[in-house]
Amino acid sequence: xxxxxxxxxxxxxxxxxxxxxxxxxxxxxxxxxxxxxxxxxxxxxxxxxxxxxxxxxxxxxxxxxxxxxxxxxxxxxxxxxxxxxxxxxxxxxxxxxxxxxxxxxxxxxxxxxxxxxxxxxxxxxxxxxxxxxxxxxxxxx
Amino acid sequence: xxxxxxxxxxxxxxxxxxxxxxxxxxxxxxxxxxxxxxxxxxxxxxxxxxxxxxxxxxxxxxxxxxxxxxxxxxxxxxxxxxxxxxxxxxxxxxxxxxxxxxxxxxxxxxxxxxxxxxxxxxxxxxxxxxxxxxxxxxxxxxxxxxxxxxxxxxxxxxxxxxxxxxxxxxxxxxxxxxxxxxxxxxxxxxxxxxxxxxxxxxxxxxxxxxxxxxxxxxxxxxxxxxxxxxxxxxxxxxxxxxxxxxxxxxxxxxxxxxxxxxxxxxxxxxxxxxxxxxxxxxxxxxxxxxxxxxxxxxxxxxxxxxxxxxxxxxxxxxxxxxxxxxxxxxxxxxxxxxxxxxxxxxxxxxxxxxxxxxxxxxxxxxxxxxxxxxxxxxxxxxxxxxxxxxxxxxxxxxxxxxxxxxxxxxxxxxxxxxxxxxxxxxxxxxxxxxxxx
Numbered sequence: 001x002x003x004x005x006x007x008x009x010x011x012x013x014x015x016x017x018x019x020x021x022x023x024x025x026x027x028x029x030x031x032x033x034x035x036x037x038x039x040x041x042x043x044x045x046x047x048x049x050x051x052x053x054x055x056x057x058x059x060x061x062x063x064x065x066x067x068x069x070x071x072x073x074x075x076x077x078x079x080x081x082x083x084x085x086x087x088x089x090x091x092x093x094x095x096x097x098x099x100x101x102x103x104x105x106x107x108x109x110x111x112x113x114x115x116x117x118x119x120x121x122x123x124x125x126x127x128x129x130x131x132x133x134x135x136x137x138x139x140x141x
Numbered sequence: 142x143x144x145x146x147x148x149x150x151x152x153x154x155x156x157x158x159x160x161x162x163x164x165x166x167x168x169x170x171x172x173x174x175x176x177x178x179x180x181x182x183x184x185x186x187x188x189x190x191x192x193x194x195x196x197x198x199x200x201x202x203x204x205x206x207x208x209x210x211x212x213x214x215x216x217x218x219x220x221x222x223x224x225x226x227x228x229x230x231x232x233x234x235x236x237x238x239x240x241x242x243x244x245x246x247x248x249x250x251x252x253x254x255x256x257x258x259x260x261x262x263x264x265x266x267x268x269x270x271x272x273x274x275x276x277x278x279x280x281x282x283x284x285x286x287x288x289x290x291x292x293x294x295x296x297x298x299x300x301x302x303x304x305x306x307x308x309x310x311x312x313x314x315x316x317x318x319x320x321x322x323x324x325x326x327x328x329x330x331x332x333x334x335x336x337x338x339x340x341x342x343x344x345x346x347x348x349x350x351x352x353x354x355x356x357x358x359x360x361x362x363x364x365x366x367x368x369x370x371x372x373x374x375x376x377x378x379x380x381x382x383x384x385x386x387x388x389x390x391x392x393x394x395x396x397x398x399x400x401x402x403x404x405x406x407x408x409x410x411x412x413x414x415x416x417x418x419x420x421x422x423x424x425x426x427x428x429x430x431x432x433x434x435x436x437x438x439x440x441x442x443x444x445x446x447x448x449x450x451x452x453x454x455x456x457x458x459x460x461x462x463x464x465x466x467x468x469x470x471x472x473x474x475x476x477x478x479x480x481x482x483x484x485x486x487x488x489x490x491x492x493x494x495x496x497x498x499x500x501x502x503x504x505x506x507x508x509x510x511x512x513x514x515x516x517x518x519x520x521x522x523x524x525x526x527x528x529x530x531x532x533x534x535x536x537x538x539x540x541x542x543x544x545x546x547x548x549x550x551x552x553x554x555x556x557x558x559x560x561x562x563x564x565x566x567x568x569x570x571x572x573x574x575x576x577x578x
Contacts, residue, residue: 016441017365019365019368019369019392019396020365020368020369020372022372023368023369023372023373023376024372026372026376027372027375027376030375030376030379064361064438064442065442066441066442066443066444067444067481067482069442092364093360093361093363093364093365093368115364116364116365116367116368117364117367117368117370117371117372118368118371119371119375120372120375120379
């Protein structure tokens with residue numbers, strides 16, 4: 001857990017709500033991270049995913065967004081040749097039953113789940129969990 | 142399953158088997174000749190002796206209760222005899238008061254009293270509008286039309302007649318038919334009441350659907366707002382920097398204010414009882430704006446742009462909540478019709494009749510979706526028609542139409558727009574002002 005390279009790690013934050021993006025970024029800065037890519041919806045985020053020069057170590061994405069939502073982004077990332085194993089944290093503010101069903105169905109594809117509103121500690125746990133999982137996946141492949 | 146749906150399912154519109162036991166078998170005989178009364182009574186309900194009620198004083202008639210037959214025949218009629226019109230009226234009045242009405246009465250036409258049988262029935266039916274009357278007469282002294290004239294057209298199907306001398310069978314059969322007719326009418330009325338209550342429940346259910354749809358949107362919005370509040374509080378605490386704290390507190394306050402206004406709108410929608418009794422002056426434009434605000438998340442999610450084409454201020458008399466329900470329903474339909482992205486054009490304008498004596502607020506809501514196929518269009522406003530499968534109740538548009546047409550005396554129509562999409566036109570009458578709007 002200790003061996004996260006804060007100077008190199010790049011986290012992409014995807015949310016249509018600028019203020020929420022801001023809060024997540026500030027939380028991550030509090031944890032020690034320094035490099036971020038921000039996107040307002042799934043399509044914009046996928047543009048960054050397709051840019052092969054960019055380093056992306058973790059994606060934190062809102063589920064409910066206009067145009068391309070978080071689920072579409074997750075699917076796109078998972079079917080990408082190179083980046084399919086990128087750790088992915090899904091953020092949602094809805095806990096209705098239908099959402100839960102989809103959640104269960106997609107549990108294998110998404111690394112972590114987080115429900116708005118959340119405290120910094122919760123995000124920290126999830127970020128570390130996702131990054132550890134990502135490293136294990138990389139080692140396995 | 143929601144509470145109202147459960148209640149709704151408990152309704153059975155089948156005739157209830159218990160009805161036969163509960164059915165009203167009470168028959169009144171008004172006849173001044175004891176021998177004839179006895180005769181009729183014996184045909185309808187043999188064994189029991191007829192107790193002439195006229196022996197008591199008028200006040201005491203109320204205590205005279207019909208005698209239950211000890212040997213019940215299958216007809217099971219409960220027969221009560223009144224000798225004079227006054228007795229008959231007292232009995233009917235009491236029967237209504239005690240909620241134990243007569244299904245029918247046999248009325249002698251010539252009663253040897255100041256009023257005849259026909260006038261008596263007119264008065265009886267004023268006391269009990271449901272009672273059936275069968276006139277018993279030896280004289281063809283009244284034509285059917287003249288009786289109808291006295292009893293009125295409203296009671297046309299509430300009377301019949303039989304000529305003396307009558308056969309046992311004809312009296313019995315008349316009694317059987319008339320009594321079952323009374324009970325059938327009651328059953329019908331009860332079922333209509335059940336239907337009305339069921340439809341009321343469905344309306345409540347539909348409102349619940351609207352509230353639930355908006356609720357999801359509000360939940361999303363609150364998730365974000367709470368995130369702003371919690372996030373900024375934590376960041377401010379962590380950084381311990383005065384400038385950051387100042388910024389964070391500002392953001393927190395703003396989030397709080399936004400949450401309050403969202404909650405206010407939601408509360409208004411969720412509390413229909415508040416407005417149930419009163420029809421107040423309502424600004425139509427404000428209703429539409431509030432509804433669109435409640436749909437913000439839905440519109441944002443589906444990338445739908447809302448454009449005002451015309452926005453004339455229109456004040457009408459109506460029910461704020463019902464109107465919001467209508468617009469949210471229509472906006473939901475429109476946004477479902479345009480899946481990934483689209484546009485909704487709104488227009489509110491005043492229109493006048495030629496002589497300027499009448500004015501309407503005309504609302505047009507047009508989406509840029511695929512419209513409705515021609516073969517489906519005639520049915521979309523029918524209750525229970527749905528194109529959304531399990532998702533829809535098929536009541537949305539039917540209820541919108543009812544709210545506009547019944548509650549607001551307006552007109553509700555929809556048609557495919559000549560260029561693209563579906564256009565809904567709502568016209569609600571407004572009071573004509575002296576100046577031209």
